[in-house]
Amino acid sequence: MDAAHGRHLLLQMVRVRQLEEKCVELYSAAKIRGFLHVYIGEEAVAAGVLASLGPEDAVVATYREHGHALLRGVSAGAILAEMYGYVEGCCRGRGGSMHLFDAATRFFGGNAIVAGGLPLAVGLALADKMAGRSNVTVCFFGEGAVAEGAFHESMNLAALWQLPVLFCCENNLYAMGTALARSESQTDIALKAAGYEIAAWAVDGMDVLAVEEGARRAVDAVRSGGGPHFLELRTYRFRAHSMFDPERYRTKDEVARWMERDPITLLRTALESAGHLSPAEWEQLQADAQAEIAAAVEFAEAGTPEPVEELTRFVYSERGAGDGADEATGADAAGQPAGKAAGAP
Amino acid sequence: MKSSYREALRAGIRDALIRDERVFLMGEDVGAYGGSFAVSLGLLEEFGPGRIRDTPLSESGFVGAGIGAALGGMRPIVEIMTVNFSLLALDQIVNNAATLLHMSGGQFHVPLVIRMTTGAGRQLGAQHSHSLEGWYAHIPGLRILAPATLEDARGMLWTALQDPDPVLIFEHGSLYNVPGELANDAGPVDIVTAAIRRPGDDISLITYGGTLPVVLDAADQLAAEGIDAEVLDLRTLRPLDDAAILASVARTHRAVVVDEGWRSGSLSAEVSARITEQAFFDLDAPVGRVCSAEVPIPYAKHLELAALPSAARVVAAAKTAVAAGG
Ligand SMILES: Cc1ncc(C[n+]2csc(CCOP(=O)(O)OP(=O)(O)O)c2C)c(N)n1
Ligand SMILES: [Mg+2]
Numbered sequence: 001m002d003a004a005h006g007r008h009l010l011l012q013m014v015r016v017r018q019l020e021e022k023c024v025e026l027y028s029a030a031k032i033r034g035f036l037h038v039y040i041g042e043e044a045v046a047a048g049v050l051a052s053l054g055p056e057d058a059v060v061a062t063y064r065e066h067g068h069a070l071l072r073g074v075s076a077g078a079i080l081a082e083m084y085g086y087v088e089g090c091c092r093g094r095g096g097s098m099h100l101f102d103a104a105t106r107f108f109g110g111n112a113i114v115a116g117g118l119p120l121a122v123g124l125a126l127a128d129k130m131a132g133r134s135n136v137t138v139c140f141f142g143e144g145a146v147a148e149g150a151f152h153e154s155m156n157l158a159a160l161w162q163l164p165v166l167f168c169c170e171n172n173l174y175a176m177g178t179a180l181a182r183s184e185s186q187t188d189i190a191l192k193a194a195g196y197e198i199a200a201w202a203v204d205g206m207d208v209l210a211v212e213e214g215a216r217r218a219v220d221a222v223r224s225g226g227g228p229h230f231l232e233l234r235t236y237r238f239r240a241h242s243m244f245d246p247e248r249y250r251t252k253d254e255v256a257r258w259m260e261r262d263p264i265t266l267l268r269t270a271l272e273s274a275g276h277l278s279p280a281e282w283e284q285l286q287a288d289a290q291a292e293i294a295a296a297v298e299f300a301e302a303g304t305p306e307p308v309e310e311l312t313r314f315v316y317s318e319r320g321a322g323d324g325a326d327e328a329t330g331a332d333a334a335g336q337p338a339g340k341a342a343g344a345p
Numbered sequence: 346m347k348s349s350y351r352e353a354l355r356a357g358i359r360d361a362l363i364r365d366e367r368v369f370l371m372g373e374d375v376g377a378y379g380g381s382f383a384v385s386l387g388l389l390e391e392f393g394p395g396r397i398r399d400t401p402l403s404e405s406g407f408v409g410a411g412i413g414a415a416l417g418g419m420r421p422i423v424e425i426m427t428v429n430f431s432l433l434a435l436d437q438i439v440n441n442a443a444t445l446l447h448m449s450g451g452q453f454h455v456p457l458v459i460r461m462t463t464g465a466g467r468q469l470g471a472q473h474s475h476s477l478e479g480w481y482a483h484i485p486g487l488r489i490l491a492p493a494t495l496e497d498a499r500g501m502l503w504t505a506l507q508d509p510d511p512v513l514i515f516e517h518g519s520l521y522n523v524p525g526e527l528a529n530d531a532g533p534v535d536i537v538t539a540a541i542r543r544p545g546d547d548i549s550l551i552t553y554g555g556t557l558p559v560v561l562d563a564a565d566q567l568a569a570e571g572i573d574a575e576v577l578d579l580r581t582l583r584p585l586d587d588a589a590i591l592a593s594v595a596r597t598h599r600a601v602v603v604d605e606g607w608r609s610g611s612l613s614a615e616v617s618a619r620i621t622e623q624a625f626f627d628l629d630a631p632v633g634r635v636c637s638a639e640v641p642i643p644y645a646k647h648l649e650l651a652a653l654p655s656a657a658r659v660v661a662a663a664k665t666a667v668a669a670g671g
Contacts, residue, residue, distance in 0.1 A: 034468040034644055085468075085645030096470045096644030112472035113430065114402050147401030148433070175402055177378025183401035249377040308651045312640045 001209065003276035007285065009051065009208050010271065013043040013264050014289045016067035019076055022293050023066065023083065023097075027243055031300075032083040034096045035112075039067040041238030044263035045170050046071050048211025049138060049231075052219045058106045058124045058137040060117040063098035064170075064237075065110045068140060073105040076292055077299030086303025093306055094314070114175075115148035117141060118167070122154045125163035125228075136222045137165045143232075144175025146192055147183055155196040158228040166218050167193065167230040170205070172237045177249035193230035205235030206261045209270075238262075348527040350520045353498035354384050354460075356531075358422065361503055362392050365420055368506060371398040371407055372424030381426045382462060382521055408434035408459065412442050412511075415457040420506050425461040428477045428515065442511040443486030457511045458502065464517040464555045464605055465653055471641035474649075476605040478515040478554070479612035482583040488512040489582040490536055491554035493520065495527045497580060500534030508536070515582075517555025517605075536581055539589035545575035548663050549593040551616055552603040553579035556654050560603050563659035572667055582612060587619055594624045599666045601633040603654050608636035630669035633662040 020038040027036050039046070042064075050059070050071045061068040069079055074090055082089025083097050090102050098112040108124065111117040121139035128135045145151050146169065158165050169189055173180050180187050193200035199221065203214040211233060218229040236258040240247050271277035348356070361368045374381050376389040376399040389397040400407040404425060411423035425431045431438070438459070446454045465474035482489045488508060492498045498516070505512035542557065543564050552560045557578050564574040577593050579585065594600050600620055604613035617632040638652040 033646065034470060035473070085647070093645035094471075094643040094648065096468065099470050099472070099644070112470065113433075116472075144402045147403045147406075149403070149405055150433075176374045176381065178374060178399055178401070179377075182377070182399060246379070248379055305645060305647050308647060311638055311643070311648055311651050315640050 001270070001274060001276070003271070003274075006209075006267065006271050006276055007281065009047055009212065010264065010267050010277070011285050011289065012047040012051070012071055013208060013267070014286060015076075015292060016043045016046065016070055017264060018289045018293045019066060019070055019079070019296075022080075022297060024239070024243075026080070026083070026297070032097065033085075034098070035063070036083075036097050036243050037064040037241065038239050039064055039237070041258065041262070042170060042172060042205065042235045043067055044208035044211050044267075045168070045205045045233045045235055046140070048208045049140075049168055049215040049233075051212050052215040053136065053138060056106070056133070056135045058108055058121075058135060060108045060121040060124070060137065060139040061110060062114075062117065062141055063110060063112045064142070065100055065140070066097070069100045069102065069107055069110070072102070072107045074100065074102045074107060076296035078102075080296045080300035081303045084300045084303050085305065086300065087306040088299070088303040115141060115145035115150040118145065118150050118154035119157075121165050121167075122157050122163060125158065125165035126161065128164055129161070134223055135164065136219050138168060138219075139165060140168045140170055142175060143169055143171040143173070143180055143189055144178070144183070145169075146189055155193055155198060159196045159198050162227040164222050164225075165228045166215070166222050167198075167228065168215075169230070169232045170235055171232050172235050174237070174241070174250065176241045176245070179249065190230060190232045198228050198230045199226070200230035200232065202232040202234055205233035206263045206266060208263055208267050236261075346527055346529050348495055348499075348525060350495055350498050350516075350523045350525075351382065351384055353495040353527055353531075354502075354516065355386070355388070357499045357502040358385065358388065359391070361422070361506055362388070362396060364503070365506065367418065367420040368422060369396040369398060369419065370422045370424060371400055371411060373400055373402060373426055375399060375424050380424070382518070384516075384521070385424070404430050404433035405437055409437040409441065411457050411459070412437060412445075412455055415455045415511075416445070416453055421457055422502070422506070423457065423459045425459060427473060427518075428461050428463040429473055429475055431459075431461050431477070438481070438487070438511070438513075439484055443484050446510060447486065454509045455511045456506070456509050458505045458514065459511070460502075460514045460516060462518045463515040464519060465637070465642045465649060466519045466555070468644055468646055468649060470644040474642035476555075476637070478513075478582055479604065479606040481513050482612050482615070484583075486510065487583060488536065490514045491580065491582055492516065493554050493557035493578055493580070494542075495523075495525045496531055497534055499527060499531045501536055503533040504536045512536070515554060519555050523558070537586065539580055539586040540578045541575060541589075541593070542578045543574070543576040545573040545597065547573045547597055548599040548601065548666055549575045549577055549590075549597045550601050550603060550659065550663065551577045551579065551590060551593070553582060554605070556603050556605050559654055559656050560659055563656040563663065566656060566660050567663055572663060574663060579616075585616065585619065587623065590616065590620065591624050594620055595627045598627055598629040600628075601635060601659065601662045601666055603635045603659055605637055605654055607639050608634055609639060611636060630666040633666045635659050635662050
């Protein structure tokens, strides 16, 4: 293992962990509202997969996406300001925790509809293929999504059209309170993708090196025209589903057993025993992440609410006619927005 | 007895499960999790997994299965977490549940009840905050209910289960924690008529569901300014109780419709049109409307509040109507 790269991956996971812990704290302090889903325990998945991408690739995620956004390059400040509901947020405060978007890093969201991102990813990959670009679209979703029709329709389309998309199923064994075995007749998720003729395999999602290795192999194959690939990343969420979940459906023992395989501890121990991480380096790494998150909180705290007069902006594109000028009053708008077909900025 | 809206709903479900063995509850996380809004908390323990059925994330699949089970003689209560996710089941609801009776020439009816949460106000962003019950009220073949009081939360379900045809019940998310008094013998209520929640002479404020408390608040404010508003709770959004709407307007000669749905092509438009069609000459002022701003509901609290009907906006609309005309 390359020492510097190992420490880099460790730092990525620690950044996500600290951001999420701060989110929980800020939620308890009522700075953040709405639904909040944290990624604590699952950091190796985003860290490993996103390490395998280039800047032109596209990422689609779920409502549990703070970590994906951060590691894709969205600043922690813009993420937190979004959750504060401020105009400095990555979506001007209109999206919130579940709807983080960022065009600059080709981060196509947060999506609060389970399986809602899969068809989008298929379309992004279709566009790349039609335009002859060698980009890869990576789509994250939970194992709960595989029960939705949209999952199966997306698998089939991607395989049928041999699209450059990597599906990353974050199998944390629960969809809210519903355990995988209580919701799927076939619990081997990679098999489902294989049923659509998609190359698919399972990876230990607590081992960031294994995740990165699997993702690199899959991304390389997709990029070189090998068609869609599918990774089932076996992981676990250490915290409740959201801030409203009393966790009646699983035992504390089960959670404790999984926490013994904390992805951060696993990599840290491996680095230490290989002599790649000194106590001072570990301290420094944590301090760096802490400083970043502290600065982000400061940035968010200094944020400003968008003027209410702007409420009805962005319902239609602003560069065309029919941009809903008379919609603010609720009066019927005439005509179709002309700017609509121009595509994303 | 003391009850919350949530507890009243639960009492209604419990009662139905006890009274009719064909009744069962099915949906995502209704069992082990205790219900995403804790409505079904404790029912799994009492009635077992056969009748409190957790489903996978398959809205189209389990709503369709509910339709099939209803055809097969059961009396399913299907819970969809929120109206936003019901869009994944729209095909089953609109193309199957609502049409089978008619398409089969009256041979097959679908005695199915679907419950779901609707509405905004909790900073959940655009994919969890919309009020789409007005869309469903567009569909012939469905009956659409919006319980706004504890009595209706407790009593609409059983009556809906007696309906031979599909009934959709919309529970506004801001109501679950509302506390109140419920009579010990509270039971089934009618699912046909609108109800006057506050009698008044000067103007009819017509609403339903989550905006009923907002409108009652507005009526109190208006009273302080000498305007005596009548508050009419539609209760049943399809079919609409035209008689109650027209009778109220005939008395007050003015109306404002308050609906958390968007204004364009909406339920509020339908109510307004019926008033102008059938009571035009009773009116002393144009029918007013207070609806959500025409925007996907934003996350930021101040923007969300600005998008939704508020007591202040209702008061303003009522004053405009009172000031207008004779
Ligand atoms: C279509 C739809 N149905 C229901 C929900 C409510 N819901 C939100 S998250 C969730 C569980 C999803 O589990 P999974 O896909 O495994 O992702 P995880 O939360 O475990 O990351 C459910 C049922 C939703 N958001 N969208
Ligand atoms: Mg899951």
